[in-house]
Structure formats: C-alpha cells, structure tokens
Amino acid sequence: MATLGDLERAVMDLLWEHPEAITANTLRDLLSQRPSATEADSRPLAVTTVLTVLSRLEKKGLVERERATRPHRYRAVTSRADHTAELMLEVLGSAPDREAVLARFIGTVSEGEAETLRKLLGRD
Amino acid sequence: MATLGDLERAVMDLLWEHPEAITANTLRDLLSQRPSATEADSRPLAVTTVLTVLSRLEKKGLVERERATRPHRYRAVTSRADHTAELMLEVLGSAPDREAVLARFIGTVSEGEAETLRKLLGRD
C-alpha cells in the first residue's frame, strides 16, 4: 500500500469529510476557505493541482471517480477508518514476530483505548 | 517517523537478526550469502552501498554506531517489535476517529491474534 504525501493526505481528508463526493466545482469553494496548516501561507492551491493529486490517488486505488457526469465526481474508495485499519494491519504484517508487536502495541495504548479494545474483543 | 525503502528495510532486518551489532567486516560475509529476493539477481551489493544506507538510517535515528572501535559497530536503536508497534501507534494516531479504526482493526485480525490480545489486555 502506498504512503501519502502531505497534499495527498490533505485531499483524502477532504474526501473523507465530504462523503457525497466532490467535483471541480466544490473544489473552488473548499480551496478558498480551507484552513491552511501554516496559518498565513496565504495563496490557495490551483484547482488543477488538486485535480492532479486526485488522479494520482485514483491510480493508487484510494479514489474513484464517476466519469459519466460532466463535472466528474470524486470519492474515497474506503472510509478513513477502514483505510487506517488496513494500514495498521499491513504494518503489523511486516514483522515476523507479530505477538511481540502486539504486546508492545497494547503496552503503549492509552487506558481508555485499552478499555475500548476489551469491549470490542468481547469475552470468550 | 520515516518510511523505509526496500534496501533500508533489508538492512534493518539484518540488524534485527544480528543483535550483536554488525561491522563492515561482518557485512562482506552477509552480502555474499544473503538470500536475494528475486532468486537469481546474482550480483551482490557493494559494501559501500550498505554503509551508505547505514549512515542514512543513522541520520533517521533508527541505527546507532560506535565510532570508538575501528571497524565501527552498527546496531538497531529499537527492537523490531518496538519499531513496528510505534509505527502502528503512529498510523492509529493519524485518524481522528480512533475508536472506529480500532473497531475495524479488531474485526480484521485473526482469531488467534484476537485471543492473544485478550490475554494481553487482561480482565478489568
């Protein structure tokens, strides 16, 4: 699975925040009023820039688009939760000593999260 | 945290398999008889190549070396399990809806691993 750059990541976040798909139209609005990470870096991105990364994300299989409608509609293929969980699985799978990894993982997770995990695992 | 390339990864694996640190000497042996991924790609790496990536890994904080001894001794800073767990944590932290991610994660993990997790989490 691919690792995303900063802008790619930001675009995925846009898509995840906008489940009803975005288009070149939507984009213009989003770009003008987006909270820029560095506060005052001012100049908004060109629309084509975002279109380019959308294409790249499509090639990577993270985004799909409807080509039928005129302003193409872009949407994320998987939810952010799914995507992230998948990544975690992949990372876990990259080590041969999975048990050991899980042990460390559990050891570092917050107590609240540990509780969540217990619930999710259920008893027996 | 950094994402590793193929060779960098392979070198880390070498280090992790060799807890007693490796040197330019050790390297020569390891390189000649290492199992090449593609079976018959034949030509072994130059020693300097590996030294270069070791330096890069050092800069990334994954490797530390003893400069006192003449053949410098390289070793991994963290165990593979620690490193991997850290990565997983980082991935998990990249999403705002951590609970949802954990839910998906648990849903995908094998039953055996789920059991392991239950044990690790303990009751209450």
Next chain:
DNA sequence: CTTAGAGTTCTACGAGTCGTAGAATTGGTT
C-alpha cells in the same frame, strides 16, 4: 452548426528520497 467557457487531461519542473557505488580520505600497523 459554431463557439466560448467550464472542466479535464497532459506535460513539466524542481525538490527530495533511495539504490547504487566509485573516489577520496583517514587511521592504525609494520
């Protein structure tokens, strides 16, 4: 039908990373 304008694709460049390794340098040993 012809055309303009919105929307889409193509092409490109500069910075950064990685695999790769020779060239130059250093430092201990004879």
Next chain:
DNA sequence: AACCAATTCTACGACTCGTAGAACTCTAAG
C-alpha cells in the same frame, strides 16, 4: 614512511510529490 582496510564524500539515475500552466474536450448557448 607507506600500505591497506575502513570510512566518508560525492554523484547519478530513477522515482515520487507538490505545483501548475498549456492544451484539449465537451456541452450549452447563439
């Protein structure tokens, strides 16, 4: 003083990413 192994420096080609203008393609209006 000189040699040799070990280390560092420098470099290049391939690839990724942020960035976006140039060129092209629809569709809707005239």
